[in-house]
Amino acid sequence: MLVSERIGQFFLETDSGRDRLEYTEYGAGDAWVVLVHGQLMPRRMHQPLARALAADGLHVVTVDLLGHGRSDRPADPLVYSMTAFGEQVIALLDHLGAPQAVIGGTSLGANVSLEVAVLAPERVKGLIIEMPVLDNAVEAGILAFAPILFAARFLPFTVNAVRRVTRPIPRGIVPFWAGIVLDTLDQRADAMAAVVHGLFFGRVAPSSKQRRAITVPALVVGHPADPIHPAADAAMLAEELPNAEFVQARSILEWRFRPERLDRAAVDFARRCWKSPRRSRRAGA
Structure with a gap:
């Protein structure tokens, strides 16, 4: 089913000045879902x-956090932190006029989603957490990002x-995930150093005590054989969150290349959070 897609932007004041953030909306309605990308990814x-999600009647927004994708990329590490990213998602909700949303994300986006649930629990309808980076990922994270x-x-x-080298390659002529890799490699050294520095020396996620106080429904997806995002972290988080369900992916590539099972789990979960009936599909849609 085809859904409407439109690009928007909003501005926020930071220590580096007035910065622009860009987002894409899919679908329409009051059942909001916000999805947040992984570190350095678009x-x-x-x-x-x-x-x-939008094909089933949900109103979905994907956002480039500061320092990522098509949003501004200041070279000041002081503007980058998990808390700052969480505040940016809340500012996005304010800009959209969305009182609440299901907040979800992958890796960095998973941790940012947890930050939003701690900073503004009244704005969160549910959480979709894929590949959280918690206690068991410290050593691998250092080895990967140092x-x-x-x-x-x-x-x-x-x-x-x-x-x-990568910027001139037309994204339309390469497979989708190859294009995502090219977009991820499209970095300015000063801004990339600032992003990694800001996250490296800040808190990675809300504390275990804070996570245990998050009472909204949560779907936690963990991957086997992924050292930077250990399945143990996802399983631990699912135990900590009082209303969580845990789904183990078959591999770290399942949701990228064979997404049907996990897409269905995410759609069903978000619909339950909003208690919205499935949109009927016309034959051939």
Whole structure:
């Protein structure tokens, strides 16, 4: 089923000045869902899931957080933190006039969703958490992102050279996920260093005590054999959240390349949060 898609933007005041954030809306109505991307990735990574949710009558928004995708990318590490990202999602809800939403995300986006639930619990209808980064991911996270920070800070020509090579490649001629990889590689060294620095030296997620106080329904998806996003973290989070259900993906690639099962789980979960009936589909739609 085809759904309407439109791009929007809004502005917020930060320590670096007035910054612009860009988002895409899918569908319409009052049953809002906000999806947040992974670290350094663009909002377009959630386009397939957003379309699946919107096709069932939900009003879905994907957003590029500050320093990501087509939003502004200030080179000041002080403007980047999980709390700041959570505040940006709340500002997006304010801009859209959405009193509440199901908030969901992958990796960074999963942790940001938890931040929103702590900062503004009254705005959260439910949580879709894929690949949270918690206690069991500390060592792998350091190994993965310390070299990125080092390269961006001390060898910026390497990051900028990759950008010059990847940016001209038309995204329309490559497979969808290859395009997402190209978008992720499209980084400015100064901004990328600021993003990683800000997150590296800030808190990764709300504390266990704060997570246990999140009472909204939650769908937690964990992946096997993923050292940066251990399934143990997802299982632990599902135990901590009082109203969580845990779904284990068959692999770290399932939701990317064979998404039907997990899309259905996310659609059914979001619909239950809003208690909205399934939209009837016309034959052939």
